[in-house]
Amino acid sequence: MFSNMDHYGTLAFILGFTLSCCSKFPMKTYHLVSLKKTMYAAQKYCQTHYTELATLNSMDDISKLPPRPSKDALIGLIDHVHNWNALRNDSNSWRWSATSEHSTTRYSNWLIHEPNSGTWDSLCVEMSAAGTWTDKPCHHSNSFICSNVSGQNQKSFVFHPEKKTWTSAQEYCRKHHTDLATIENSDDNSKATADIPSGSQAWIGLYRIRWRWVDGSQNSFTNWRSGSPDSAIENCAVVDMKHQWNDVQCTQPFIFICQQVRQLNISVKIRFLTDADLTSAAVETRLLQQLRVHLESLGLTKFSLKWKIKPTK
Template sequence: MLVYMLHYAAVTPPQQSLPLIRRQFPLRRYYYVDQLVTWPKAQQYCRERYTDLATFESLDDLNRLKPDISYTWAWIGLWDDPKAWKSEMGNKSNSWRWSATGETSKTGYQSWATGDPKFRYSAEKCALMAKAGYWYSGTELNVKRHVFISTSETWSSAQRYCRKLHTDLAMIENEAENSEVKQLIPAGANVWIGLYREPWIWSDKSPSRFQIWAAHEPNFNGDQHCVCKNTAHQWGDEKCDSVKVFICEQVVKTSNTVKMMMTSIKDLTDPAVNAQVLQQNRDLRSTTPSSCTPTKKSTMSQQTTAALLLFGLCLGYCSQDPPRRYFYVNQSLTWTKAQQYCREHHTDLARFENMDDINMLETDISYSLAWIGLWDDPENWKTKMGNGPNSWKWSATGETSKTGYQTWSPNNPDFSSGKETCVILFDNRKWGDVQCSDSQSFICYNVKEQNVKQFFYISTKKSWSSAQTYCRENYFDLAMIENQKENDEVAGLMPSGVYSWIGLYREPWFWSDGSRSLFRHWTSSGPTNSGGSRHCGAENDLHEWEDEDCTTSHVFICYQEVTKAHLVKMRVVTGADLTDPDISARLLQQLGAKLASQGWTDAKVRWQNTPQKEGQ
């Protein structure tokens, strides 16, 4: 079906800017609650006894969860409140927004077709308009003049086209404008308008966009608006009235006790002297902002051995991923050549761990697409089972194939539409990759004595993830097929004309530098794998990502890991001779041990001697 786009020209185009933001998220402590309740009941329980249902800002948060808790799925604080978008335009972070303003509707006008919006397959986040004037959800105050564009584009490409040549995609705020736009649409055509939304919000209102969905989630069957996590810390959407155990969070307010040894001729029992010392300690602390980047030097008048402890404490607080600096390279190269350039001149092609990284990019660089370090190496999955991070894995082990056995149907796997990451067994005994949200019958298996497998055909149709859950609860797992004999045995269980899930899946896209970060910032329509050869990632001028053919040429972004050096001035009072190399080396060793105990295992310390001024 052809999709067209509309845009309008306004007298005064809206001005937009992308501020550079550095944000530190609060420290959280997590609590598993072994009660089976619905998502709203879990939210109520957590708010009454803790802070809220669990929010996760990064993989570090997930890694703090206890690994020995037994459950299938547990509620977390992520949800997609349908009241904010399903029956009204809404005014929440997951409500519908107009591309021209980035804001929710001011008038509340809407003209949805019957049954829309429906967020089908958890992918319909943009709005189409039909000739009849009704709106549909799809995949990807000035006097306005609307213009029809017949070129077929994705929503994001249409948005860029309109912003480059006009003002933006059409913003329709009343019936008169809707009628005007309707007259421009040819019979039988559907066209993009500027309406879109960003689903999924945290219960505690956190602005974090971190998400770590399982490879086949979210799949949204029409009423799955709440999110749960499995024991692998991967997320799936689920009906909010289902009952599950859950995870609460408590935002931790931190306080620290620092032991200090001070040498002073003043009477430290004097309240006035004590108050002065406390004030000087507060001054020292205030010179280090939340980002832990010193902004000015400070000294204490007291001779103290506490500077070492205080500095070590700050480093422990601020342990984080290595800081990165990004570099735009204005050369048009293929992805492979861009990767080679970045590795020779910097660290690698750009990697992004979160929105803070993206906000570090310059906002005044002009380009359509620029390569980043994300890619889906086809050598790992297209012609062989592979052994890479994006290769095919078996559900039962979470690992790549040990035998390398495969029996793909012609032209499979093809990752069609950029969404096919689960595998079915056709009735011709061959495999094919399809979307994990499809409903199919499936094959479970058990392991008998001497590691012999016993397979079971289940006729009930489920999505891949639901089939996996069923098999794990009632058998061992979805079928793992490691040779031709097992494949024939499984195929023999299936009725004629039936396709069935097996336990093969993969997680596409990984970073050039080998990072395991799962942060993604795709456009609302991507990735699409259009033409079957889009295996490399690029970002547009809105810093949203798209998949591209790796052999095309684009400018690109490199990153450089920054090594930080801190100079700490210390005055040490001791009877030992600090000019003795053995004593100074021992003191450095103690400092290194202190840093290592607080997580800075790669920190290197050395003395930098400075001449003393006369009289000191």
């Protein structure tokens, strides 16, 4: 059994069977609430009376919003402040370029009071000759440190004194080395700083994607108003009369938009011709993994899978 919170389509599995159904069900519906609340109070209200604060993943979603509000209305887009200074597992926490993942060791060596998002676009990290880390805007030019990783996971670091933006440094490291430096422990940190001249700084591979939806997903689709976001202290978002987004302070009360998502449950009966032991936990895990990969390749993100075997007569 699987349940999908967004939509589902044709499923064609390696196991040799196909399922087909409508591709646009279930639908999200949006509801404008005229009460004024802060972001977290609005989220609690939406979770109680609907499903969640509004998440907008496409222009199709925006077209389904209620008639244009006369005032700005909160949506479920947020940049959690607690993710600025921790290597957590949230979708907008700091992550490493080489893996696009969060730190496995959670090692860090931030300079005191860092990271502080001194500007709203301080989303990349530089290392000083003393080995401390600071967040900086990614368009600044810096020297940079690349890493080389061998098949035995042996790591070495190479300092490049030429100045590049963080993105240009990343491209160079990926072309000539493995990637921008990943620092996983104090030993890595010491080796990476060895060639940085005194008083200088260099990019490492740590970066952050600032905004995420309250359901945990990243906002790959955006519809920001021109010039927004533009503040390091405005970490929530509203939609305006043109359905464009603007960043605001989370403690400021606004009217808000909730979403209702209907859940669809489907049971599928399948007959297998196989010598495999379908009662085996390992076989069940592999089948569910194959099914999950296929569903995700179709763009489905919110579903659960459950396997049941009908007793033989």
